[in-house]
Amino acid sequence: MKRLRSAPLALAAALGAIVVILFAAGAPPLEAMRVIFEGAFGTTDRLGATLMAWTPLVLAAAGLLITFQAGLWNIGVEGQIAMGAIGAAWMARSVEGPSLVVVPLTLIGGAVFGAAWALIPAWLRTRFRVHEIFSGVALSFVAAAIAVYLIIGPWSRTGVASTSGTDIFDPRAWLPTIGSWRASPVGIGAAVAAVAAVLVLLRGSRFGLRIRAVGRNAESAHLLGIPTQRYLVAAFAMCGALAGIAGTVQATGFHHKLVPSISGGYGFLGVLVVLLAGFRALWIAPIALFFAAIQVGSTQLSLRLGIDSSLAGVIQGALVLVVLIVGGFQVYSAARGPVVTGEGEA
């Protein structure tokens, strides 16, 4: 109920923030918002481009929801996306065969690499009490460095040492598409399935209940007989696997090659999506769509209005700030009033 009350206020504040930013940038706000909306949804191809950005964002956010519920700040998700892309690229480059064979292998390769990379901060956290924020940031740099090494080294184009990317994969390794749509139904299906699975996992399973118990109070959960470390490791692995699939989508569904910035910033953006969603699985898909629409649609600001489209990043950041401020204000108000329970559920 509280979300229903707060949503209109947050939405109004967010729209107000967008108008102020656009106005400050010298853009006619209504026209600019119309251009962004048309750029994201105006044609079926644009809708496809928006869903192309939505897919890895939802996958990353769905994974992050699990780690957030376990009380973990898995900032290293960017690195897990990158390692997933590397795993998928390895499969795409080394396995020859029909799409029906290669594409599943790239997805599995991406998930395995992403999960394996996520197990490193899990191990550091559970074994040495190294906070996952620090290890995650460091491991993201390492993953990016590995990608760069592969691109200008063993996987470089013949006679070239450039961070432009590897050779294009064999088209049989690309995620299949329909017509001129750039978004793959396989990727979209994976994203939808991920949200559904996380929803069921966190809301309707004993596992989810225990994950949340660990996240709320690990010591109490441990005293109640829950093997907390095992659950933390499982949360990391599941998030890493979903992030790895996001990386696969980026590598085999969008770029069709490995590039250094393969994660596309969708990991960090996923953190914002989960925060805005109030840690609820059902809200991830629409909020991610909103973010993807701004990101894709804002290209039109440059093309049609001559406005620097990096404004999209400013808008996204401001949106998060505004909504968090509104949320914080409401928590503050609630603390002074009657106690409200039930907030922050999956």
Add this chain to the structure above:
Amino acid sequence: MGRQGRWLKRFALLAAVSLVVAACGDDDGEAPEDFKFGMILVGPQNDQGWSQAHYEAGLYVVEQLGLPADAMIVLDKVNTADRPETSIESVVDEMVAGGAQMIFATSDDMKDGIEAAAAQHPDIPMIWSSGDSAWADGKGYRADLTNLGNIMGRMEYAKMIAGCAAALTSQTGKLAYLGPLINDETRRLVNSAFLGARYCWENYREQDPSTLGFEVKWIGFWFNIPGFTLDPTQVTNEFLASGADVVISGIDTTEAIVRVGQAFAADEAVWAIPYDFRGACAAAPAACLGVPYFNWGPSYVDAMQSVIDDEFEATWLWLGPDWDDINNPDTSAVGWVSGEGLSAEASASLDDFIAGLGSGDIELYRGPLNWQDGSVFLTDGEEATDFQIWYAEQLLEGIVGASAAE
């Protein structure tokens, strides 16, 4: 048939001729009022380097062909780091949807995307600058892409001039080259700068060519992408710390001239040579020896005129300087502008060198020349073909730095 009938016939003939002439009017060099073209830039349009040179060429096209101000649809910073959600194919889709009847993709980095886009839009003429997809004898020839042409300037000459200016000025005999990524294009430009430097070191400075130091370091991309490339400012610092006193830039942006300009202002005897954009010395004029630059405008006008005239062909053009005036904005595809840092004496020698290049008296791609690994590139008296120069296999003997990924 009477007199009236003859006049009627003459009138009909005149009317018919008039109609034909009028119908041909649109094809007679006049651009339709609604003609638009797309310009895809890899970096910022005001980078004082590669991308700005293309952007200003687009403005030149608009001016020369009398197009409306909004005829150029521009999208800059089209690379995976700045626009992770954007692909070349989707940008081309958007530009075509916005009315673009011609597309310029202006980076080597856009190879995969523009080739895919050209296949998807076979009716839209496109130019991929610096590429070789339309070179029938080239390694990357795509006979199927009849709507994708290539334009590139023979920057080799301007880089030779840059190398010469560096050698004429250096006090330590150590020259540095700030390289972007490693490929055929960048190797041939480094080789050209080295050949120019070595020639002038030997013939104008009268020094033993083996005493000239020439080192290249590659940052990994055409411009700095934090976290993914080496920092060009840091690399420039390393050059200066190692004793190099002239830094020749091969990257799209101005870090070398900016950093060297700071050192120069602190009374260090160091100089820099930026790249790509005619106005690049403005970042630090006093420390600037000059700039080798591209002048894309005239060739882009020709390409677009061919589209307007419905005569576009996917050709590969490698255009040299206009030796009568290498800085003629309407005729020369590449140029060199000397900077304030170049002494009068060095300037005189450089003019002589340029004249020698223009007359053909100085031919630097003539053997004997060896590759960096000691193998023979050109035997004694042998002149390199375009193919050998374009697809430079290695750096030349005498250059310190990587020829390929290590």
